[in-house]
Amino acid sequence: MKIAVIGAGKWGTALFHALSQNNDCVISSRTKRDMQNFVELDEALACEYIVFCLSSQHTHSWLRQNFKFNNQKILVASKGIQTSTKRFLNEIYEDFLPAENLSFLSGPTFAKEVEKQLPCALVINSINDEISAKFASFFPKYIKAYTSDDVVGAEICGAYKNVIAIAGGICDGLGLGNNARASLISRGLVEMARFGRKFGAKDETFLGLSGAGDLFLTASSVLSRNYRVGIGLAKNESLNKILNELGEVAEGVDTSYAIRDISKDKGIYTPIANEVSAMLDGKDVYESVKALLEKR
Numbered sequence: 001m002k003i004a005v006i007g008a009g010k011w012g013t014a015l016f017h018a019l020s021q022n023n024d025c026v027i028s029s030r031t032k033r034d035m036q037n038f039v040e041l042d043e044a045l046a047c048e049y050i051v052f053c054l055s056s057q058h059t060h061s062w063l064r065q066n067f068k069f070n071n072q073k074i075l076v077a078s079k080g081i082q083t084s085t086k087r088f089l090n091e092i093y094e095d096f097l098p099a100e101n102l103s104f105l106s107g108p109t110f111a112k113e114v115e116k117q118l119p120c121a122l123v124i125n126s127i128n129d130e131i132s133a134k135f136a137s138f139f140p141k142y143i144k145a146y147t148s149d150d151v152v153g154a155e156i157c158g159a160y161k162n163v164i165a166i167a168g169g170i171c172d173g174l175g176l177g178n179n180a181r182a183s184l185i186s187r188g189l190v191e192m193a194r195f196g197r198k199f200g201a202k203d204e205t206f207l208g209l210s211g212a213g214d215l216f217l218t219a220s221s222v223l224s225r226n227y228r229v230g231i232g233l234a235k236n237e238s239l240n241k242i243l244n245e246l247g248e249v250a251e252g253v254d255t256s257y258a259i260r261d262i263s264k265d266k267g268i269y270t271p272i273a274n275e276v277s278a279m280l281d282g283k284d285v286y287e288s289v290k291a292l293l294e295k296r
Contacts, residue, residue: 002026003138004044007053007077008033009248014111015051015077021140041066049073049135051105055249056080056159060092069097075124075135077105079158080251081258086265088155099151100128103135106154106210107146108217110224117142123210125154146209153201154210160195161215162226162252163259163273164188168219169230170276170285184272185219191272195259198268226252233279253280271295 001023005016008029016027016037026037028044044050045067054062056078074097076089085092093102107122114120121144126132129147136145148154164185171181192215193206205211218224222231229250232242243250256277263270275288 001049001138002047003049003051004028004039004047005051005053006041006044008035008038009053010111010115011077012051012053014114015053018114018117018140018143019051019138023138045072046070047072049075049138051075051077053077056082056089056251057084057249057254059089060085060095063093063096067096069101071101072097073101073103073131073134075103075105078251079106079155079162081159081255081262083254083258086258086262088152088159090151090155101131102126102151103128103132104151104154104158106158106214108209108213110217110221112223114143120144121146121209121213123148123154123208125149125151125210127151148205148210150202150205150210152199153196153205156196156199156201157192157206157210157214159251159255160192160259160273161188161211161218162250163256163276164192164215165218165224165226166230166233166250166252166256166276166280167272169224169227169232170234170279170288171230172220172227173231173234174285174289176289181220185216188219188272189215191270195263195268195270195273198266225250229253234285236285239280252276256280 003019003023003025005012005027008027019025026039028039028041050072103124103126109120109122119142123146124132124135125148132147139145171184225248229242259273260277279288
């Protein structure tokens with residue numbers, strides 16, 4: 001089966017190598033890479049099965065400029081909410097192709113460990129059971145792929161956990177201890193589920209790989225870009241300095257603002273996300289910790 005991966009960052013490259021184990025796989029990106037099976041974008045877009053690893057903030061503009069629907073089946077491996085429009089990725093992709101041709105990847109997976117072929121589990125989410133099962137079958141034996149039809153739940157989990165991961169980095173950067181981190185992550189899971197319920201997400205999604213699994217991983221490890229943003233904020237470093245040194249996209253930064261605005265508009269109680277966005281805007285981290293301790 002010929003599969004194309006579009007986006008040759010760390011995550012795209014890790015998925016490309018994993019999918020190449022049992023399939024004829026090519027990869028493409030905006031910048032030409034010196035790697036095996038790298039092809040021009042037109043060739044990648046001509047494949048029937050495509051995995052997209054694009055920045056969530058630039059997805060709509062990229063699709064508008066480059067994508068032409070020809071009955072391709074798509075697996076979206078990005079996570080985030082578009083800040084300018086407050087739209088989930090499934091809504092953005094549905095501007096360009098039918099929902100029946102879309103699936104979304106979720107679950108606790110660091111690119112570095114996938115690249116090393118360490119065992120992990122993930123979830124392929126789609127309203128089309130046939131497509132989710134097909135994409136699940138492409139993965140090698142060291143990746144256990146489950147399927148689900150809760151697209152909205154998976155989208156919210158994948159976006160929201162990056163915001164909680166920033167808070168986790170701040171917690172550890174301040175040396176607040178294991179008890180504090182466990183409390184933060186637990187309350188973060190409750191907050192995520194409360195937000196998701198407003199959009200019809202299933203509670204069980206937040207208790208599974210897409211929710212708790214990805215959250216616990218991302219909010220407690222320096223392999224997480226968003227966690228490292230939190231570490232930098234705890235050191236009173238400016239956001240610009242943190243992101244420049246990171247050299248990669250930390251989706252939780254923009255997502256925190258999107259969640260703050262959505263929750264304000266829809267009346268959803270999201271204290272952790274609100275404080276994260278405030279700290280990104282320069283609020284003193286100790287003041288935010290104090291504020292969270294005073295909230296219910």
